[in-house]
Amino acid sequence: MEHEERFEKAVQVTGVGLFVNLGLTLFKLFAGILGNSTAMVADAVHSLSDFLTDIVVIFGFKVAKKPVDESHNYGHGKIETLSASLVGLMLLVVAGQILLYGLRRTLLFAQGGNLEQPALIALYAALLSVISKEFMYHYTILQARKINSMALTANAWHHRSDALSSLCTLAGIGAAIFLGGKWVVLDPLMAVFLSFIILNVALKIFRSSINELIEASLDEETEGQIREIIRNTEGVKAVSNLKTRRIGNNIAVDVRIKVDNALDIGEANRISIHVEHNLKKAFGPYTYVLVKAEPYEREPAGNPEDGKFPEHPMRSEKHDTCLRKQPIKKAKTTGYKDSRR
Incomplete structure (x- = not known):
């Protein structure tokens, strides 16, 4: 409507x-x-x-x-x-x-x-x-x-x-x-x-x-649905710092996503756009979405004293996580020569 x-x-x-x-x-x-x-x-x-x-x-x-x-x-x-x-x-x-x-x-x-x-x-x-x-x-x-x-x-x-x-x-x-x-x-x-x-x-x-x-967070069920939508977006490896609130009959979502650290800025941005699109599809076109993409890295977990740090699961396809991957043109060389030679 x-x-x-x-x-x-x-x-x-x-x-x-x-x-x-x-x-x-x-x-x-x-x-x-x-x-x-x-x-x-x-x-x-x-x-x-x-x-x-x-x-x-x-x-x-x-x-x-x-x-x-x-x-x-x-x-x-x-x-x-x-x-x-x-x-x-x-x-x-x-x-x-x-x-x-x-x-x-x-x-x-x-x-x-x-x-x-x-x-x-x-x-x-x-x-x-x-x-x-x-x-x-x-x-x-x-x-x-x-x-x-x-x-x-x-x-x-x-x-x-x-x-x-x-x-x-x-x-x-x-x-x-x-x-x-x-x-x-x-x-x-x-x-x-x-x-x-x-x-x-x-x-x-x-x-x-x-x-x-007073901008209280959305209920746990709705936030769980939001997390699930983001995690199921291709290219997203992890979700963190989810913040939500309601504005009238619309909702606002502020979230950080983790993407493959081998991706360039353009590819990471395209994944963020897909996250925004999927959330608006689920909660309406007037949903306010702010997505920040960050590189996914292994982080220590558990007790540092025991020397055991469980690894996060990593996908093997490091370069095929983007839904619409496009080649990025390389910058042309300037041909600058060192005048001291």
Whole structure:
């Protein structure tokens, strides 16, 4: 998928969620107030955070799609990561608000206070929210995987957290309506329960995006895949000093490769180009790759005191390691003669 097309698709998907969240926020807030449901009011606040998050994500995609310029040599991909971190931060705030709100209502009931029984409109609103938000989760996560977007994935889980919270709200409101009496307390208790669900999702999103912003290395599985690709490139004898990081939905790889010390600079450079090509083929054309070729030499290993240094395996074909070897023209002699003779 082309660079521009990817961001257009991300904005389109997020835009659909924005309008869904706006409609749900208004309806759930109305149903929560009219239906005397603490859990539904809390759920409406969650949907409001989804709506605000969609605005942040769309803004992030608009900025992130800008091309490389003089002051941003690696593009603007980090803006997408920053958007994901803001999504996580908003979820943390919302989880805290819902937790406090639910605890206050629960304590009020425990101290002998009266909680009004929710009305059926709150139950209908919760059911509508579960169906619509679960649909939005599947729609968004499918598109996020297609375009490999961390911000869109975070937003998809935001939809899923809202669906789960609405499911809890549905159970609490249903029990409060049909069982009545002391079971009315299930309404605020469900608000407390769903706050922990939201908190768990928020921490995962926030931790992942912050790690990317501070340029943490890629996971071990991905780095292992990168090493395997480099080792399987013809002409590469060893891999060292692998450094990786993520830039938005792209990755950056900085690595040193060992090549036959009998090769000239041109041949070593061609092997480096093949390494870069293979990595971009595996991880996408916008992968940032920096390869430094060094001569492969025997290095001592083990304990120097025992006098045993195991040798590295050497290939017999010293001059046939290049995929596209071309003859190198020798420099012409200048014909300079010593004037002293």
